[in-house]
Amino acid sequence: MAVRPLSARPARLRGRLRASAVVAVCVAALCPGVADAAAPAEPHDDRRLRQQIEEFVRGPGGPPGVIAVLRRDGSSRVVRAGVADLETGRPPRVDDHMRIASTSKAFNGAVALALVDRGALALDDTLRERLPRLPAAWGAVTLRQLLHHTSGLPDYTEDPAFLDILLDDPRHRFDSRRLLDFVADEPLRFRPGSRYRYSNSDNIAVALMTEAATGTRYERLLRDLVYRPLGLRRTGLPQGHRLPEPYLHGYEVTPPPPEDVSELLSASGVWASGGIVSTPADLTRFVRGYTGGALFGRAVTREQRRWREGASEPAGPGRNKAGLGLFRYETRCGVVLGHTGNFPGYTQLMAATPDGRRSLTFSVTTQINRDLAPDRLERLRAIQEDFVCDLLRDGRRTDGR
Template identity: 70%
Template sequence: MPLRSVPTRRSALRSRLRAGCVVAVCLTALGQTATSTAAAPVPRDGDLQEQLEQLVRAPGGPPGVIAVLRRGGDTRVLRAGVADLATGRRPSVHDHMRIASTAKAFSGAVALSLVDRHALRLDETLGQRLPQLPTAWHRVTLRQLLNHTSGLPDYSMSSAFRDIISADPHHHFDSRRLLDFVADQPLNFPPGSQYRYSNSDNIAVALMAEAATGTPYEQLLRTLVYRPLGLRATSLPQGYRMPEPYLHGYDTTPPPPEDVSEVIGASGSWASGGIISTPADMTRFVSGYVGGALYGRNLVREQRRWIPGASEPAGPGENMAGLALFRYATRCGVVLGHTGNTLGYTQLIAATPDGRRSLTFSVTTQINASQNPDLLSRLRAVQENFVCALLSRSGH
């Protein structure tokens, strides 16, 4: 598939950037309908492979997709398409990729680990830890930030932020000042009164973690998450360069695809979506995170106090929200995890509640309800079939 040069599509791409659809998520209506719960046979490996091939061939579909299913010591990798249209190289579990809003699960892992160590409390407020933030925000608690009931206005939707991204996608933001873009705004609603997904929430979580420990968030990630779970290829950069090798991300609408892997930097999403990882590392992460490897059972129970709310984009089946974690109830059973989408990438990580079985599902274009709802419906159906294969007794 030929690649169109960047200059010929710059105007359309800038419109996408100005629309605020690149910093971790494109915000859309959260009342997503569930995929079908009607009885259906569990798909076998050949069926799953064909579904990936069909996803790649679909109008606006991703040039590449890779899925990792792990059941105890058994790991299966299915892939379709290519990691790089220029070379034709196939996707690998060791390819780096932008993980988009699945990075919010990492901020949850840091925060809950600090709660477990009594450095933070779930009922601690922004006013107590970050008194420099607007007084109107001071009553918001860590729990409300983690389950998106804070009411914080989303900095990534501010016109000033979007204008900067549009003018200079490589702009280096001060990640710790991202909330300044909405510091003149009141809360969208009283804290705890409703659910609304916001990128500001996880920026505030990271700032609370830094304030509680006096340690940079990047170091907290290394100490509390990467090292305990054995993540060797995961990082939170500031720039726009991708480490080699990497899954190239593409803008596929309109065709032909344009490589947008390095169009934007990570400083503008930071704790809400800036992490770079690999399918192999994300598989290790979701198994340990969901399985409770990082903190005690009392916090696992707190994390799983479900409320109405969907991840963005919606995951397979019916969605419910917890603390930096979502519950996906499919026709075959329940998995817990997180999704994300950003320019060039869409992600799903999920695991059984005990963490023993997991799914990492990565595609190399941005898919969400606002830009391509039909493709999102197709993606969710395929993801649900992969969940069914993961949960089946036979493993097929």
């Protein structure tokens, strides 16, 4: 299959950037970590799951590759379809790096809530108190509202000046700590706390608050409060456009032939809102620890799980509700907690039971959301719900508390 070169970027890049808000199968029995391994017979349910993602890959506008990791009862299974790289034809692997897009926001929540647990921050701390350089009109916004996407902050990724820079040079190196300057002259979209509106600006502000509270760079806070405690060895927050080898190549698939957009954009333009690079194995470790109580205590967890109406972007399986840096996905088989994300070349879901004992990561190597591909998004959500049901099979229903 021919692949369009990076230089042949489509004319509709602006629409895609706006929408971003910037067949082989393996079933493995795994030890404490997650790694590819040979397996004997393939269980019947895995054949059914494999068939679904194979059909999704082969269908119109389907992604070149899908890899899902299901972990429960001390073992993991890897179900994959398609390829990680159209040039070589190799299958996706759990140690492949990838852009995790807005699932980075859960890492952002993990840092902030760990600091709340330690008393370095409070959920009712305001931008006026922690970041007085930001516009006075934003001053009453609290950390809680930022994490809940009820702040009313204008989304800098929708700003025409920001988009013009990306169109002129997609690999432009932004000063990540000045991204909110693009909308500093704009008022709040609504009174803080009065409604839900997903905004990439929220998590930039959260990261800046964590730095102001600790005097420590956000990248180091990620390392000390998240990566090290959970044993994440292949996860990081880069500034440039390069991905470490090996990696899942991300593609734009419509119109054909596919175009490799893995390294189209600099991560500096999304930073704490969507810039993290990780692997399916590390993402599995993260979501289990994040929902399972490994990073902060029960009092903070109770605050995190005060749900309100609101969906992740793109929407996850089932009915969505929003917590603090976390979403509740109520499916026909029970509830899982997690986050989704999308970025040119990638669509992500990570989810786990509220105790963290069962988890699912589901990575797709093209961008799918309601603006770009609403029909494919609904098909993807249906497939993800079937994977969640398999994850929860033979277990009691969960209510998400």
